[in-house]
Amino acid sequence: MIKILTLLCLIFSGTLFLFEPQFKKKDKKPFYFAPPEVIKRFSFGFDDLYADILWMRLIQNIDFCSSKKGIPIYDGQTKYQCEKGWSYKMTSAITELAPRFLTPYEIAGSIMSVIMGDKLGAKKIYDKALKVFPNHWQIHFSASYHYLVELKEEEKAAKLLIKTADLGGPLWLYALAAKTYQKKGQLLLA
Numbered sequence: 001m002i003k004i005l006t007l008l009c010l011i012f013s014g015t016l017f018l019f020e021p022q023f024k025k026k027d028k029k030p031f032y033f034a035p036p037e038v039i040k041r042f043s044f045g046f047d048d049l050y051a052d053i054l055w056m057r058l059i060q061n062i063d064f065c066s067s068k069k070g071i072p073i074y075d076g077q078t079k080y081q082c083e084k085g086w087s088y089k090m091t092s093a094i095t096e097l098a099p100r101f102l103t104p105y106e107i108a109g110s111i112m113s114v115i116m117g118d119k120l121g122a123k124k125i126y127d128k129a130l131k132v133f134p135n136h137w138q139i140h141f142s143a144s145y146h147y148l149v150e151l152k153e154e155e156k157a158a159k160l161l162i163k164t165a166d167l168g169g170p171l172w173l174y175a176l177a178a179k180t181y182q183k184k185g186q187l188l189l190a
Helices: 004-016 045-060 086-097 100-118 119-132 137-150 153-167 172-182
Strands: none
Touching: 045 086, 045 137, 045 172, 086 100, 086 119, 100 119, 100 137, 119 137, 153 172
């Protein structure tokens, strides 16, 4: 009986995230909510299932930015300006529930970094991914791109590029790391 009640509770709460949870206000702006940080305590041991449900919900509107009253912000360029918005909170919840779920780290980190301009959120996701997957060269390569191009942290990017090449990435990454060190003024390391 307890297993059935737990499963029903999980299915009901999962439908809140699976179907588009737009609660219309008087001004007709959509409102998206992310699960709280303590979601792992309420998953009743179904962490992977809950993470999959949240992932399905996230990919429906991954480019939504909720930093200012639930309205996507567009600054006239091709990027949104959103820091630690709805996408970051959802990705963080997913990676807390299922830390070995590789897809959110790869896809959400890149989308937050490049499309949405959520540099701080993407940095936190990449830092978490580097701890969970220390030997995955694609994660290191994506993180090095984020540090080099988006955050302009050349030294950290160069270290990640060398680690990427050491883990089996393309050999031209050594040259890119040397160029990055040279650009930073560290000719001896280059």
